[in-house]
Amino acid sequence: MAKVVITAVGSRGDTAPLIAIGTRLQDAGHDVTLSAMTIFEDLITGCGLRFVPHEVGTTTADLSAFEEIENPAKQLMEFMSPKGMRLAGENLLIALKDEPADVLLLSPFAELAGHPLAEARGIPSIGIRLQPMSTTGAFPPALMGTWSGGPAINRMAGRFGAGVIDRVYNNTVAHFRAQLGLPKVSARTLRRRRTEAGWPILHGFSPTVVPRPDDWRPGIDVTGYWWPPRPLNWEPPAELARFLDAGPPPMYIGFGSLPMPKAEAERVSALVALALHKAGVRGIVQAGWANLDVATDDVITIGEVPHDWLFDRVGAVAHACGAGTTGAGLRAGVPAVAIPYAGDQAFWARRLDMLGASAATVPFKKLTVDGLAAAITTAMTDADLRANAKAVAAKLAEEDGPGQVLRVVDRVTSTR
Template identity: 30%
Template sequence: MKVGILTNIAASSRGDVEPYVALAKGLKARGHEVVLVCEHKYVGFVSEHGVECEGCVGPELPSDKFPGALRRLRRFIARNFLSQAEAVRSAFSDVDGVISSESLFSFEVGQSLAESLGCSFLPAFYSPLGSTSTFACPFLVPPIKNNRFANRLSRRLAARLVRRLTRPPLNVARRSILGLPEKDRSAPGVLGMIDAGLPVLYGFSPALLPKPNDWHESAHVVGYWMLHPNDGWQASRDLERFVEDGDPPVAIALGRGNAFGIKRVGAGRYWSEVQQALAQADLRGVVITAGYPVPSGEGKTDRAFFVRSVPYSWLFSRTSAVVHHCGAGTTGAVLRSGVPSVAIPAAFDQSFWAAQLEGAGLSTRALPMRRFSASRLARLLRQAVDEPRFAQSAKAIAAAMSSEDGVSEGARLAEEYLQVGGVETRRSGKDVPKACLGDG
């Protein structure tokens, strides 16, 4: 079986791609061919892991700021939808099943593409997008607490907004590129199809967020899709010495996932505040720059070691706490390491995951990026390091997650669902459960 995996191709970060590379490797280990589509800038990273990859030109964002207003967001989507749909159709022309990520571009295009190919379609998300009364839509900021009606309403409104944003350009793509009839306004989108029983995989840990009781039985929370470090990866001697010299340092890993937050603060001020916070807290820190320019350049200062990139699985377990933006993948890496968090969310689902960490006693109170300052960060760092309850909770959830294998379980379920609705099954004339198909 050949599987096409469509990642986020709209202003993506590496965290949008890495879980699907891990899932692709899981499918390859089960004997399947995989082709993955991502933005051009990640083709090299994907290829390093032995996964066939096709690159798309990422959509051009407005030069001033990320489109927040509905009108600007609609123009942004419409301007890029057609080119993305055409590129994906070319890459997936001979696949037997399509797996899509949770971005607006990916899951609606992926479902229509599967429909045009007559093959199966499987959403694979790292945020909990199914309708539930247990929690609000994770992309709602701030999160709604303890209101079952509002929780379900927030997801209903989110699904309606997605249809409103994507349906017009999607219909143009269906008609002009995929040779499909347009979807009328009442036809459900992918989120509505999930609520009706379309199988879906969720790549986060049930130890942090158990599957809600009101989700469909075809929704599977399998654990994080995480990569292990590349064979042969070795930390520099300077980095090893810094980490091992004295008490464990903290890690500061806001990365590209907090690009909008760092842009709001200003990169120069951000790095200055980070170094001041380490000094005020009397701590040392490994600071992952993710390519943002650092005034002093990458390397070691008295309290900080600046490094462009380092495998989280190597670094986090060697630290006393991790400052991060609470992207889904980074959150999983911190949880597996068994150390406390200091959450600094800025956008998207980051506030949702920050709330889950705080509620489970795994993180200090969140510090939104709009309130970021050296003194606030220093105070939270000392709290995370000094109060034993955070370390105890972190070690407990790491132990609970140690038996999870999200990649293997996700690949097994993907194989099961995609083969049931795949091209070969359809050609055989066998009955195929409608929930497994790409039909709209």
């Protein structure tokens, strides 16, 4: 069996699905290590995996502390800048310096340092992604939103996006290559070499939600979702269990890892409370990284709770449409209210709408009490929405995303 090192650079949503991969590989006999930020140690070790910590950089050592930051959007931009990616990559290389590996599984933010590390060690690597970013005529890269200019324009957008990434991070990649004693090669040339070699890229979402584009090259695959396992011996908080037992299924509202300054979080908390009251439904609000706080007779605020447990007990879910939360709602077969903010969230909101599982798309920046209340009412009462969501859930239940990752890991390590 192989020694597998999985790298997770980012938020909980970027990390939790990789635990599903790790536990499946470990169950199959592989020796698995997952490297992620220190704040996720309990989440990872609680699922039985070996954990190696790394931080993302000196300016964003704890991405969960945005309530203490005046401008979280600026902080995120600093993290994604060449300087931020260099800091994150250097910390990852330090963390993995003495970690043996037969194969590296690289999340997107880990690729800049991970590709040179794999090359320097002479071992294979596999890309593990939660968003479709590879060039296709079917749609532009997910981070570009919901528009489509037709096959030619979409492909042009994909090539343009890849070119921008290569130009922006070219010097960052060169720094890691020099640090590891590798010859100087441009990021563009390295990308072309990976394409020609059929470097495997695996996507952890369902082909029911995003079918694999016919024009993707061999080696780029859609495996099905990677559902995060529950921590060993996990039990629901007693207060939450009592709340659920005390009345009909409530509405879930949460924004996950979306950062907000304290004043904005207070505004959103008040808006959510009023919208739930106007809709006349009970609510569960997840505090998330924004530290939302809503407490009334009919609303409870919770911390982190496994979505596979919670979403089976709610009537509908309202969220920012991160890839993982979108999938979790579909897995539970409950209607959604899409509240996208930035990045790939509008892409997933559009997918929910195309599946007929979304009551409405209400962009976060246009969120109002009346608009949210109306969407909540539709999500909680529309029988067609519920039937569509349950039909999707039935298809997702037939898939085995981690099993497909296991097969690729077995293939690339068996040839060494």
